Amino acid sequence: MPWRYARHSAEHALPIGASEHAAVGQTVRAGDVLAAGATHGIAIRVAGARRIGVAVDDVARVMRVPVGAEVERGQILARTGRRFARAATAPVDGRLIHLRTDGDFEVAPIVGKWVVRSTLDGSVTRADDAVVAVEGEAWCLQGAAGYGPDAVGEIALAMDGPAGELVPNRIDTRMAGRILVGGARSAAEAITRAHACGVGAVVAGAVPAVGLRAVYGPETTARSSEASLDVPTVLCLIGFGATSLPVALYEPLAAMGGLRAAVHSATARLFVFAPPAEPFGRDEPSFVLASDWSTVRPVEEHMAMSTATRFPSEFVADALAAPDGAVPVANVRRFDAPREVLA
């Protein structure tokens, strides 16, 4: 089934500079802050052990502020002595980010703040300076690729039917914070307009690959990529170019308008928070890769197994008989068939 209600786990990678994070076992809802921290500027190395005249192993004992604490310019980081005191002080307002093994300190100014929010309702199963993982139950749809930061919001439909396209003039600021279901295709113009209007994320059957490269840069690939920058969030469900959504994907999406949802970009998953009794489960659709690989389309018709067929490329392969000609079996697959190969 494309839509599955199950217990899922989502890892949220944290940028450098986490100052606080949720505790393991804590219950969270999608959208809750899991971790917060600061973006650091250029760190300044402050002489520590040598300056205050203690052994490296003793620096921690004489420190006046813990690593990770915010400091003000001139604030004492570590100090020894009484009458003839020797101290290491913060050269700038910022944060004591690191204690080096040679006893020196790294102090960095704070140039921005960040927060990472949960994409699942559930409980925290891992929390450290690198990752906060949340486990919880939700309806989930596994997409092909996700781009941009995670997003949380209500689902809103912005298409006329399973073959409809997300057109820019249907997007306005009233959709701010929503997760927009953009139908079969969402072009770069619609994605950037949605982002400008504050839309949380765009979910589409297919996205033009060139549009993605225009929005996210020429190094964009067909794989999910996280980004902490101010860029749109896009979840591509089926492939690239154009397609139409099969009934098994479209009907549940159409019925989900107004429900809370979240996009977990790193794993290209759409979580929807609705009771398990909702009738979103459908038979799993199959897809066929176009003969020139330019599009992916759902298989709505019956395809009979054929014998080994010689194709115009002269490849001989097992084929399925479709109304418009034979299709290699390898070019037809279920929605959730693995997309990765072992390298």
Next chain:
Amino acid sequence: MRGTLAGGADLVTTLVTNDPRRFVERAAVLRAARPDLVVACASERGDADGLVDLAEALRFGCAAQQPCPELMIQADDRVRARIADAAGLATTSALPDIRTDAGRDALVARIRALRRPSRDAVLRDEAVEAQAGEIARERGSVLVLDLDEARASLCHVSASGVLTSVHARLGIGATADVLLARVGVDGIRRWIPRPVDAPVLVERVFNRALWPGAVPATVAALTLEIALAREAIASALALADRAGIQAATYRAPGTVLLLGKLAELPRASAAVLVAIEGLELDGVTTVLREQGGVIDPVAIVAVTWPRRSATVRVSDDTGAHEERISRGSFLLMPTSGAVKLSASGADLRAEAASLSLGVVVDARGRPLAIPPRDAERLPTIARWHAALDALPPEPA
């Protein structure tokens, strides 16, 4: 870099001691890279302090990573201890100088151990290298060229038995999108003998990357697969060149064995064309390909750049045939039975018991000059394909 290429690692980032990025930026780069293995090389005495700085950034960026990255350190005992302390990682080990064979072998062994799905599993790279060794024992210097969904492997064994291998994550399927990001749209498009819009090309490559094992059913898809194959090989060779491996050894190997997706192309001539243009073969090379476990001699490729027009003579079971060659010529001389190649005006000499395709004479010069403008490029590329009859006719 040579060791990482030979081990088949995906080199996610490189930091040098005089890297202009500062502490926090270095840590952010390392965290984003999520390395499984970090190699610290203190080749010079003065590198120690800089490497300790990098190791501090590694601890700041990756200490909480799970699983924790391993650290291999090439340095003397004192510096190694400093770097290990600064990095603060659970697993560190010593690495001999990676400029030596022992150092490279140790690095390759560790990388392969990390890549191995189970203790007894044999990696495809290892199988390809073993096959290269076997062929080299029979035929002398050999290059085995293996191309699959996600990886391009070039294993060269010299006549004296020295193995140099490159295993790059640049394939024609699952990593085709990575290849596209690396070489750009024009890098792929330049090999396609018909007009293709950039947006359409990118979509085709991205869809293919999400579809492991897809079969190119049409000539258009086959053409793209052949273009990706050329560029994957050329890019792997460029990586080898950057790593200090003499690309010339790969370009004049004497014998080339084609494996994987390249060997599975329906027309042997297409596989030969990819090998010639991807590697930019030089000199005289016998091309073999493996299909169904059988190694079949396909063609002799004779590359020349004659001062004046030269005459190539090919003798086979049907008699002797001569062709006049001038600069820019590219042609196939089909053969039957035992083949003997000689030439006047060019130093070309070879023999083979039989060839399924024949003798390919290439006087296009090196490096290959591909016209930049479509008006000249399309007929040129089409002519090269037609010379070897590499593509099936388009259906009416």
